[in-house]
Amino acid sequence: MDNFLQVQNNQRVARADIPDLPFEVFREALLSLAHQGGQVVQFFAYEDRGQNRLLAVMRTDKLYVTGCEVAETYLSLTADSTKFHLFEREIGEQYGIQAEGHPWWKMVRYHPNYAGGTDVFENDYQQEIPGNYPYFTVEGKTVHEVAVGPVHAGIIEPGHFRFQCLGERVFHLEIQLGYQHRGVERLFQTVSANRLPIIAETIAGDTTIGHSLCQSQAIESLAGLTVNKGAKVVRTIALELERIANHIGDLGALSLDVAFNPPAAYFGRIRGEYLNLTQILGGNRFGRGLVRPGGVTQILGEEQEQLISAKLAELTPEVEHVNDLIFSSPTVLARFDQTGTVSHADAEAIGLVGYAGRACGLSYDARVAFPTECYADLPRNKNERTDGDVCSRGTVRREEIRHSTQMINTLLPKRQEEPSVLPQEWQLAPDSFVVSINEAWRGEVSHCILTDAAGKIQRYKVKDPSFHNWTGLALSLRDEGISDFPLCNKSFNLSYCGFDL
């Protein structure tokens, strides 16, 4: 571990303290940690004084950070560990750095690199996007290819799915995203400070609290802002309400996908009730405008506490009842059981996070491993079913709804009415680095900020859990019927815009 600097979640460290290794040592260090069960939290490139550098944040039960200088090409890490796969492609796309020996070298989001240099994927970005990619193909007379998207039948986001099938059986699924690339990371590096939280909320609309919490914590750490206890309670409740609302919406959608209508209708309504609770808490159904650097914009008063706790008491048995309806119906279980299985070993090898990971038996939960806000004082959740199939992912989410409800009930009486001090301007510490991790509803969200000598944001890196988990969806389809794709997809329910940034 000499090659790493151990850091805490949201701990500000001087950039000078981060090890600056020769590339070979850096590579070996990362690979050996990855082989010992370490997972990648962040792995990205940035430009510093005309030189490209790599920076990696790894996690075991602790967080480790290390860096190195990198030339135009380097020896790919993916060849030895699949955990680095998409990260290396992203580095190639953003800074034009070639990973030699990468097994599947193609762009991630289809945009010219930041450096303005030659493109390492030999793309001509003047051309229209759709379809113009080399795809993984399977040859054979009876093999057929099914292309879905980027425009879909439902009101969902754009993404292209390419299936290689033999009859109804799927050999391989390749997922190509990037249609919603907005350049979020670059925006963070250029806009004025007061716009940062507004943009963070829109990284992924269903993870508003998750992303804005990460950003606020990172800025608080770099600017030395303190958050009072009351604000922490509100933030934690907001994050848990977001989790419940999304889990409920998805369990309803899962049941609709197998044509079991009643729970879908009930959960459609109940999800709205939880969104309304978020509105009572923060003034907006989707948690917009609540979390800001320094605290929260709304105090949790006595009236709100009573409204929320009364409504929770009313909704909790309803949710249990509808869940019973889903998980005790034989025809539904026949569809969920042993569908879209991702093995524990595969999940480990690609670093699944969130409920998708926990459903495969990876117990990682950022709320437990790297607690922020009030999580250190709250009990953790246990998952009964970890077979890695659709049923497990559904069951884990059901358990998380219960767990989150308990946490909210515990936290509500701890509210305090002291308003937060929300500075309009702040000064970030110069030459510093911070990594912020939170367990949003989908899994581990992480933001990284590097500041320059003047305290300006030099590099802002965002990672949504979807960045890890899309690969999990592709794996879950292996040897599965193509007609079960929508069900598998919904059981993961990953973010397109969170991935595309």
Add this chain to the structure above:
Amino acid sequence: MESVLAFCAAVLIAPMLPAVIQKVKALFAGKQGPPLLINYYTVIKLFRKGSVYSTSTSFVFQLGPVVGCCTSLMMLLFFPLAGTAPLFSFHGDVFMLFYLMGLGRFFTILAALDTASPFEGMGAAREAFFSTLAEGTIFAILILFFRFSGSLSFQEFFTGTNAMNIGGEHGALLLLVIIALYIVMLTENSRVPVDDPATHLELTMIHEVMILDHSGPDLALIELGAWFKLLFYSAFLSQILNPLQLADPLMNGLLFFGIVTLIYMSVGVVESITARFRMNLVPKFILTSFALVFFVIILTMELIQ
């Protein structure tokens, strides 16, 4: 005269009955559901629209909906609705009817393949496979009815002293036939648990995916064809279920359409309390219906004297 009236009533009422299914499903889901006349509005809307044709399709694509709708309509012409004599009938018409239905499906499949879409090809393959299996059940039922009544036309099945219904001589055996026919009805009309008519997910669809490219009047014809077909199967079931032959033709008609409505409602109930089967379980489900009818045939053979 009564036959013409019964036929007209059936054609007019066919679009309303599927709305009954939607109402029942909505009731289970705690919703209001669409109005009972929704399908009439839909058809009027569709006929007012124009059709869009892909440049990669040929005349076959436009032929599909027309043939599909006509063949479904012909089924009703030959069926003794509400106990009246059918408009047309001849010895052996059952064979022609089921093959006419096959013809309709053949053209729907051709039209789907004509679009060269990977989805529609997949749906066509599923539809062809599942309906082939269902055909086995249908013909087993016809063989059975021939053994019972010695005839091969719908009129003779359901009229006269030896009519096929649960009140008759073979009532107990017909119970199994009813279950088998119900399964075939769900299969042939793309209902849950075989198919989901309400889904928007192309990859899971069977019938719906084949008609994705049809629009306007073409789509209206397809919808009408589907409603007539569902009515035909419910009428078939209703005739077997109904042991009464009332003297008053009006009462008889009301009784018939009452039972038909109950069958539609039962479809709504089935769709509300079951999820769809996984695709690889569907063949087993359909073959269960064949096994049931085959078992009945064995029972009638009186192998043990």
